[in-house]
Amino acid sequence: KYVSGTIENTDLDVSADTGLGLLKPTLVRTAPIAGQKPGTSGLRKKTKEFMSENYLSNFVQSVFDAVIAAGTNVSEGTLMIGGDGRYFNTEAIQIIIKMGVANGVKRFWIGENGLLSTPAVSATIRERGPVWQKSFGAFILTASHNPGGPEEDFGIKYNTQNGGPAPEYLMEATYANTTCIKTYKICEDFPSIDITQVGATTVAAADGSTSVVVEVIPSTQSHVTLLKTIFDFPAIKALLDRPDFSMVYDSMHGVNGPFSKAVFVDELGQPESVLRNHIPKDDFAGGHADPNLTYAKELVKTMGLDRTGNKIDVDGPIPSFGAAADGDGDRNMILGTQFFVTPSDSLAVIVANANCIPFFSSQGGLKAVARSMPTSGAVDRVAKDLNLDFFETPTGWKFFGNLMDSKAIFKGKDYTPFICGEESFGTGSDHVREKDGIWAVLAWLNILAAHNPDASKPLVTVEDIVRKHWSKYGRNYYCRWDFEGMDAAGANAMMEKMRADAASNTGRTVGSYTIATADDFRYVDPVDGSVAAKQGIRFLMSDGSRVIFRLSGTAGSGATVRMYIEQYETEKLDLPVASALEELTSIALQLCDIKTFCGTETPTVIT
Numbered sequence: 001k002y003v004s005g006t007i008e009n010t011d012l013d014v015s016a017d018t019g020l021g022l023l024k025p026t027l028v029r030t031a032p033i034a035g036q037k038p039g040t041s042g043l044r045k046k047t048k049e050f051m052s053e054n055y056l057s058n059f060v061q062s063v064f065d066a067v068i069a070a071g072t073n074v075s076e077g078t079l080m081i082g083g084d085g086r087y088f089n090t091e092a093i094q095i096i097i098k099m100g101v102a103n104g105v106k107r108f109w110i111g112e113n114g115l116l117s118t119p120a121v122s123a124t125i126r127e128r129g130p131v132w133q134k135s136f137g138a139f140i141l142t143a144s145h146n147p148g149g150p151e152e153d154f155g156i157k158y159n160t161q162n163g164g165p166a167p168e169y170l171m172e173a174t175y176a177n178t179t180c181i182k183t184y185k186i187c188e189d190f191p192s193i194d195i196t197q198v199g200a201t202t203v204a205a206a207d208g209s210t211s212v213v214v215e216v217i218p219s220t221q222s223h224v225t226l227l228k229t230i231f232d233f234p235a236i237k238a239l240l241d242r243p244d245f246s247m248v249y250d251s252m253h254g255v256n257g258p259f260s261k262a263v264f265v266d267e268l269g270q271p272e273s274v275l276r277n278h279i280p281k282d283d284f285a286g287g288h289a290d291p292n293l294t295y296a297k298e299l300v301k302t303m304g305l306d307r308t309g310n311k312i313d314v315d316g317p318i319p320s321f322g323a324a325a326d327g328d329g330d331r332n333m334i335l336g337t338q339f340f341v342t343p344s345d346s347l348a349v350i351v352a353n354a355n356c357i358p359f360f361s362s363q364g365g366l367k368a369v370a371r372s373m374p375t376s377g378a379v380d381r382v383a384k385d386l387n388l389d390f391f392e393t394p395t396g397w398k399f400f401g402n403l404m405d406s407k408a409i410f411k412g413k414d415y416t417p418f419i420c421g422e423e424s425f426g427t428g429s430d431h432v433r434e435k436d437g438i439w440a441v442l443a444w445l446n447i448l449a450a451h452n453p454d455a456s457k458p459l460v461t462v463e464d465i466v467r468k469h470w471s472k473y474g475r476n477y478y479c480r481w482d483f484e485g486m487d488a489a490g491a492n493a494m495m496e497k498m499r500a501d502a503a504s505n506t507g508r509t510v511g512s513y514t515i516a517t518a519d520d521f522r523y524v525d526p527v528d529g530s531v532a533a534k535q536g537i538r539f540l541m542s543d544g545s546r547v548i549f550r551l552s553g554t555a556g557s558g559a560t561v562r563m564y565i566e567q568y569e570t571e572k573l574d575l576p577v578a579s580a581l582e583e584l585t586s587i588a589l590q591l592c593d594i595k596t597f598c599g600t601e602t603p604t605v606i607t
Ligand code: G6P
Pocket: 040, 041, 144, 395, 396, 397, 398, 422, 424, 426, 551, 552, 553, 554, 555, 562
């Protein structure tokens, strides 16, 4: 399987390691593999490519080399490994353990059955263990919401000590390493660990000079313990126990299943029937574990909606509350009875009601909020009203992380407690450094509980809360069209054209709209001063409406064009979304001329 080559010019003296026995490292000769540049959330490729010779090992070695060069002593503290359970998860974990040992790691935490959600990794890095054992980093094996299985996608990302994704410089160094790698280190004789059993295995060197501990940890423990300190669990339980309240939580066969069981069945005493698709499957049962109206079909139907969010007739009662998670458990979708809450509205409502949640009220109230640029401006109005610090960042969770750590790491102003969210079904706070699907679900339930203090009164529903919010702040009608699998050259040319035309488009009148500003979004990080350019073409209309275009940074193959449409209304609050956005949508199609560049104007997904 692993062919050891002749060793030359290396820092590892293999002949001297004979006393190490099972801990004896081997150097394996390899060569750079093109295309190992990590995207927004790590490296994602077809599973087959990841399983091909040296592909995973080259990348993992490149991460170790970058992390060690950046000054981390991997022999101190703990390396954590876990994934979303997709095909190749367990094999990859065993390979990373063997490579970790060869690179000097002395202690590992592995999620039970190889499972750790992305937010759980973040929580566990931050919360678990005494100081000397604390995790210095983690490999997360996931391609998030991309389908899994031998014919689909696999992925790997690395998170650092603060619980957040590796900073840009570390990923750049990793990529640079992948382009010149010659050898990787692995302990081929290190035993495979039984990751189905919680407990520690110690493997000692033959000469007793050193040892390695691999501990399989209960996957849900640190995260669930943290969530219990954030929310009012007794109040949530009282809500869930009401005879007129019912909920379903669809984990879409991803890693969220065990977490939803730990929270809703074990902690909140609910029947297993609240859980849907909660047994992780290595191919997500053939589904597309992405919580939106298109892919969470089964849940959307149960909640009495179609794929555009319109009401449909269903037999039998509809639950009061529905939620779904993606493959690695960091995304969320929130639904009421025949009612879809857009992620942008969800963020605005959570912010407006943050002080119902003990985590915020106990720290003197929420201080700051942020949204990604394409996310609707609904939260902006709440931030203004509540006098909160507000930030508009490029797409990608890492920009939020800097703001959350502005005091702790950058010695700047403190923006915590902090809430942030994205239109791409991600919501969270500074309790961890990733978006957190189950956090958003509990936030909504905590808010619902606070609006329903008296069980003898009629239930205040999800829809009631959102409608009340709109009547106070106005409604940002919003939708996103995705054009997946487009020809990359055509999509790039389309973006270039809009970029080039931005100045001449500014001031132009289109239909009943005037383009107040057309530009390419650029962000200067207020914390570290770094600049992110070319973050999306914006058409900002004079009435506050917006049309935005971006190319996805996470697309599997080809290019995915995203078109975001937003119309702000203070009077007409009850229109069907499609009709509220009708004119703006056709203007958007004209502005980009996707028909000419990509040959279609029919989206593959609407959210
Ligand atoms: C991942 C990131 C999110 C980001 C999303 C955007 O899920 O974690 O922070 O919003 O990708 O993906 P896109 O495909 O639009 O670039």
